[in-house]
Amino acid sequence: MEFHPEVIIVSMTRPDPLGRFKKFPGMEYLLAIMVTSVFTLIFLPFRSAEGQDHTILSQLYLLPVVISSVLWGLGPGALAALLSFLALNYFFVPPYYTLLVHRTEDLLVLIVFLGVSITIGQLVGRVSKSLSDSHAREREAIHLYELTVHLAGLQDEQSIASAIAERTLIVLRARRVDVLVEAQGQVPAHHVRMEDRSRPGQVQNETPTYLCPLQSSRGLLGEIQVWREGVSLGAVEVRLIGTFASQGVTALERLRLSQAASRARLLEDSDRFKSSLLSSVSHELRTPLATIKAAVTSLRSETVAWDSEARSELLAAIEEETDHLNQLVGNLLNMSRIEAGALKPERSWNSLADIVTSAIERMRQQTGKHQLEVDVSGDLPLVPVDYFQIEQVFINLISNSSKYSPEGTKITILAQRVDGDRLQVTVSNQGPHVAEENLERIFDKFYRVTAADKVTGAGLGLSICKGIIEAHDGRIWAENLAQGFAFNFTLPLSAEGFPLNAGQEIVDE
Amino acid sequence: MSTQPHILVIDDEAQILRALRTILTAKGFRVSVASRGEEGLTMAAAQPPDLIILDLSLPDMDGVEVCARLREWTQVPIIILSVRESERDKVVALDKGADDYLTKPFGIEELLARIRVALRHSAQSIGSQKSQIVTAGAVVIDLALHQVTRNGEEIKLTATEFKLLAYLAANAGRVLTNQSILSHVWDPSEADRVEYLRVYVRQLRKKLEDDPDHPSFIRNEPGIGYRFMVDE
Numbered sequence: 001m002e003f004h005p006e007v008i009i010v011s012m013t014r015p016d017p018l019g020r021f022k023k024f025p026g027m028e029y030l031l032a033i034m035v036t037s038v039f040t041l042i043f044l045p046f047r048s049a050e051g052q053d054h055t056i057l058s059q060l061y062l063l064p065v066v067i068s069s070v071l072w073g074l075g076p077g078a079l080a081a082l083l084s085f086l087a088l089n090y091f092f093v094p095p096y097y098t099l100l101v102h103r104t105e106d107l108l109v110l111i112v113f114l115g116v117s118i119t120i121g122q123l124v125g126r127v128s129k130s131l132s133d134s135h136a137r138e139r140e141a142i143h144l145y146e147l148t149v150h151l152a153g154l155q156d157e158q159s160i161a162s163a164i165a166e167r168t169l170i171v172l173r174a175r176r177v178d179v180l181v182e183a184q185g186q187v188p189a190h191h192v193r194m195e196d197r198s199r200p201g202q203v204q205n206e207t208p209t210y211l212c213p214l215q216s217s218r219g220l221l222g223e224i225q226v227w228r229e230g231v232s233l234g235a236v237e238v239r240l241i242g243t244f245a246s247q248g249v250t251a252l253e254r255l256r257l258s259q260a261a262s263r264a265r266l267l268e269d270s271d272r273f274k275s276s277l278l279s280s281v282s283h284e285l286r287t288p289l290a291t292i293k294a295a296v297t298s299l300r301s302e303t304v305a306w307d308s309e310a311r312s313e314l315l316a317a318i319e320e321e322t323d324h325l326n327q328l329v330g331n332l333l334n335m336s337r338i339e340a341g342a343l344k345p346e347r348s349w350n351s352l353a354d355i356v357t358s359a360i361e362r363m364r365q366q367t368g369k370h371q372l373e374v375d376v377s378g379d380l381p382l383v384p385v386d387y388f389q390i391e392q393v394f395i396n397l398i399s400n401s402s403k404y405s406p407e408g409t410k411i412t413i414l415a416q417r418v419d420g421d422r423l424q425v426t427v428s429n430q431g432p433h434v435a436e437e438n439l440e441r442i443f444d445k446f447y448r449v450t451a452a453d454k455v456t457g458a459g460l461g462l463s464i465c466k467g468i469i470e471a472h473d474g475r476i477w478a479e480n481l482a483q484g485f486a487f488n489f490t491l492p493l494s495a496e497g498f499p500l501n502a503g504q505e506i507v508d509e
Numbered sequence: 510m511s512t513q514p515h516i517l518v519i520d521d522e523a524q525i526l527r528a529l530r531t532i533l534t535a536k537g538f539r540v541s542v543a544s545r546g547e548e549g550l551t552m553a554a555a556q557p558p559d560l561i562i563l564d565l566s567l568p569d570m571d572g573v574e575v576c577a578r579l580r581e582w583t584q585v586p587i588i589i590l591s592v593r594e595s596e597r598d599k600v601v602a603l604d605k606g607a608d609d610y611l612t613k614p615f616g617i618e619e620l621l622a623r624i625r626v627a628l629r630h631s632a633q634s635i636g637s638q639k640s641q642i643v644t645a646g647a648v649v650i651d652l653a654l655h656q657v658t659r660n661g662e663e664i665k666l667t668a669t670e671f672k673l674l675a676y677l678a679a680n681a682g683r684v685l686t687n688q689s690i691l692s693h694v695w696d697p698s699e700a701d702r703v704e705y706l707r708v709y710v711r712q713l714r715k716k717l718e719d720d721p722d723h724p725s726f727i728r729n730e731p732g733i734g735y736r737f738m739v740d741e
Contacts, residue, residue: 326614349704351711353722354729378714378722382707387732388596 028072029079036064036083040091047092057092058113061085065117069125077121085114140240143171147244151251157181160255161192164224164248169194171244172237174209174228181214181222181252187259190222209233212241216249224248273339273445277332280459284328288321320365327362327395331460334392335445338467345386345471347495352415352423353378355387359394366399369407376415376425383423383491384498389468390491396461397427397487405431405484421493421500422474428486439478465489513539514628515556519549519575520564520590525613529562532617538624546570550578558585560627562620563607565591565598573602580606586627590615596732603686603733610684610733626682643678645726645739648717650678657717664716669694673709674717677727677737686734710735 043057061084069077089099093106101107147167154160161179169177176195183189208225210233215221224245226233233241295314299306306314337343356376360367383390394413401411409430418424434442443466445459469476469489476489494500516538518529526542533540541556543549546567553561561579565572576587589602589610599610608630609623641653647660652675657664666674673694677685692700699705714721728736 322614349707351707354731357723358729358731374722376722378711382704391731 028068028076031072032064032068032076032080033083035067036080036087039064039084040087044091047096055109058088058109061088061113062117062120065121066124069121070128073129074122074125077125078118081114081117081121084117085110088113136236140236140243143167143240144243144247147247151247154251155255157187157252157255158190158192160248160251161190161222162194164244165192165194168224168226168241168244169196171240172226172228172233174226176227178208178225179214179222179248180225182220184221184256187256210238210241212245214245214249214252216253221249221252270339276445277335277460281328281332285325288324288328291321292318316365323362323365327399330392331396331464334389334464334468335460338464338471343389343467343471345389345468347384347386347472347498349382349498350385350387350390351378352376352380352383352390352425352491355385355391356394356413356415359391359398362391363395363398363402367402367411370402370405370429371408371410372398373410373412376413380415380417380423381493383493384495385472385491386468389471393465393468393489394427396465400461400487401427401429401431401485405429409484417493418490422490423493424488424490426486426488428481428484430484433480433485434478436480439480442478443476462487513537514559515539515541516560516562516624517541517543517549517553517558518562519543519546519567519572520562521545521566521568522564525564525590536621544568546572546575549575553579553583553585557583559631560624561585561587563587563589563602565589565602571598573598573605576602576607577605584631586631588620588623588627600686600688600733603684604688608683630683643681643737643739645678645681645737648726650674652679659717666713666716670709670713670716673706674713677735678739681737681739684730684733684736688734690734706735 039061043060065077065080065084068080086099089101089110090097093101093110095102101110147163150163150167151160154163161181165177165179168174168179174196176193178194179190179192181190206227209228210226212224212226213220214223224241226241295318298304299311299314334343353376356374360372360374398411398413405411412428413425414428415423415425443462445463465487466476469491473492473495474490476487478485478487480486516533518526518533518540520526520529520542521544523544526544530540530542541552541558543552546569549561549563549567563572563575567575572589572591576589579585579587586609587607589599589607590613591599591602591610592613603610608627611620611623641651643650643652648664649658651657655671655675657666657671657674673690676690676693687703687706688700691702691706695702695705710727711721714724714727717726718724726738728738730736
């Protein structure tokens with residue numbers, strides 16, 4: 001398989017005050033020499049002709065030593081001490097401009113100076129070094145803390161890789177940082193590239209300055225690649241990037257584990273769903289099958305001579321129950337599509353009146369005992385919907401209405417345009433009320449208002465309606481009427497690729 | 510006995526074959542059955558039937574392909590049987606030359622009606638004496654004179670309306686897919702503009718039907734297209 005990483009290039013512009021001073025090795029020593037010379041120049045005008053007390057001067061000469069030690073370290077400090085010793089001797093100890101010393105006490109002062117200055121320089125230098133070390137450790141800790149905080153909230157691998165790359169780029173002052181996360185299972189590979197565009201020139205296919213693997217206990221997850229000019233990475237920086245890498249690995253693993261856990265939870269849910277579906281459906285399938293079997297065996301029975309009325313009664317029952325079975329199978333298929341997230345409406349411009357007509361046609365057997373009143377005009381605007389899914393919604397709502405309302409009562413279907421941009425459909429019946437607190441719940445899977453055995457139905461119909469209507473960006477709700485009960489749903493008159501009124505503005509020639 | 514129309518049923522479900530063979534034989538047809546696509550094609554070639562009933566899901570090959578291969582050499586009427594979930598296949602099969610379809614489960618009266626329409630149609634096209642006058646209830650359509658009357662009164666139609674009605678009426682009894690209507694009446698490039706069709710059908714229904722909301726002539730074929738119903 002080829003590796004096609006997604007590359008994100010982030011250009012960063014940040015001030016880099018030190019970048020302008022090109023450092024070169026030995027610069028610290030040069031600076032130490034300069035400081036000592038400057039001090040010598042300052043002291044010279046105060047030199048008296050007949051010689052003076054060297055003790056004050058020798059103490060003043062400790063200044064360049066201390067400065068060099070503090071600013072540039074132990075080596076330059078020692079050099080400054082040696083130079084100061086020589087300068088003191090050459091310029092200020094008579095005879096001037098020679099390194100010769102006449103007086104024994106002068107010699108003593110010089111030797112003591114050398115000893116003291118070197119010792120102080122070393123002590124001060126060591127303190128300052130350990131101070132700067134602890135500063136470096138503090139910075140390191142801050143970078144690490146920032147990275148950890150940053151990583152903690154991230155929920156996708158791309159952002160984790162970006163966060164690592166960004167921190168590494170800033171902390172190491174690198175030219176370019178690439179973070180590669182290898183593909184694992186269904187998780188695609190990620191490749192994030194961060195470049196510092198504030199510097200001229202770009203890194204072309206050069207080998208990286210430093211590579212750090214993203215190594216987890218279960219294998220290699222990827223790597224961090226760093227490009228930097230000039231100085232190679234110091235021990236501290238190597239340690240820091242190593243810690244970044246391990247933080248990154250922890251974040252990636254945490255993410256992968258939580259994803260695995262939610263997948264497992266989904267599977268468990270769908271498992272539970274399937275078993276309740278099975279138990280509900282097997283009951284539901286048996287009822288019509290029992291009727292059909294009973295009717296057919298009766299008709300085939302040779303012991304009874306059925307009169308024509310009884311025969312047609314039995315045959316009507318068979319036909320009704322087969323329609324019922326067919327409808328149930330349709331609902332099951334829709335339910336499994338909704339559960340699999342595969343219920344995508346195949347939209348086209350349709351007339352709601354046509355849909356209602358064919359739904360009623362298909363329901364004729366079941367609605368025979370109710371009066372159906374339909375007010376859905378063919379002059380309503382066309383709606384961009386999936387014909388069969390919306391037909392299924394009507395079938396389920398009509399079927400529900402006929403099941404829960406007394407025989408001989410009215411079922412009314414009404415559609416109207418509301419707010420100019422959608423149609424609202426109301427399917428009402430004269431059945432009993434549903435407790436207000438259950439009005440939402442009746443659209444839940446397997447939820448039934450009455451006890452399971454009183455009314456046939458798997459408790460799927462309304463949840464399918466909800467799934468379909470929501471897939472069409474509509475809304476469905478139920479309400480108690482003064483006399484009866486009603487389902488309402490809305491359907492937008494436009495959808496992606498189906499602009500509002502596109503189907504309504506056709507002018508005939 | 511040679512006057513009995515010969516029907517070939519291609520379906521892989523033994524129960525359906527058994528039922529159809531029994532019922533169709535009782536209704537006076539000569540019936541042969543095949544349970545695989547290849548077998549069906551061979552039988553159709555060996556003993557050309559007057560009509561083929563074809564299931565879309567066959568074990569060895571796609572029913573749509575069987576349909577296409579039959580159409581390479583014969584214009585025998587083909588009625589597709591399919592389940593409701595394969596609307597797309599159905600439309601493809603109809604566009605590939607199938608004449609009609611039925612959704613399983615179906616009522617036998619419906620199947621017999623479809624068989625009658627298909628056989629009559631093929632008889633007409635063989636005799637190439639297509640009627641120029643189509644009568645549907647109170648509506649009389651004269652295809653040659655471009656004239657439509659209802660209860661003897663002339664109905665004014667626009668050019669597109671007449672073209673649409675004429676195409677539907679010339680294929681009376683048969684299902685026509687949205688696509689085929691659009692490309693015949695409008696233009697093949699507008700075969701996707703279902704909204705045109707919906708609007709014009711609505712206009713025609715208003716002019717022709719007693720109750721445009723419960724049309725009896727221009728019937729809807731869910732997800733497929735339309736069918737013009739005439740008096741049998």
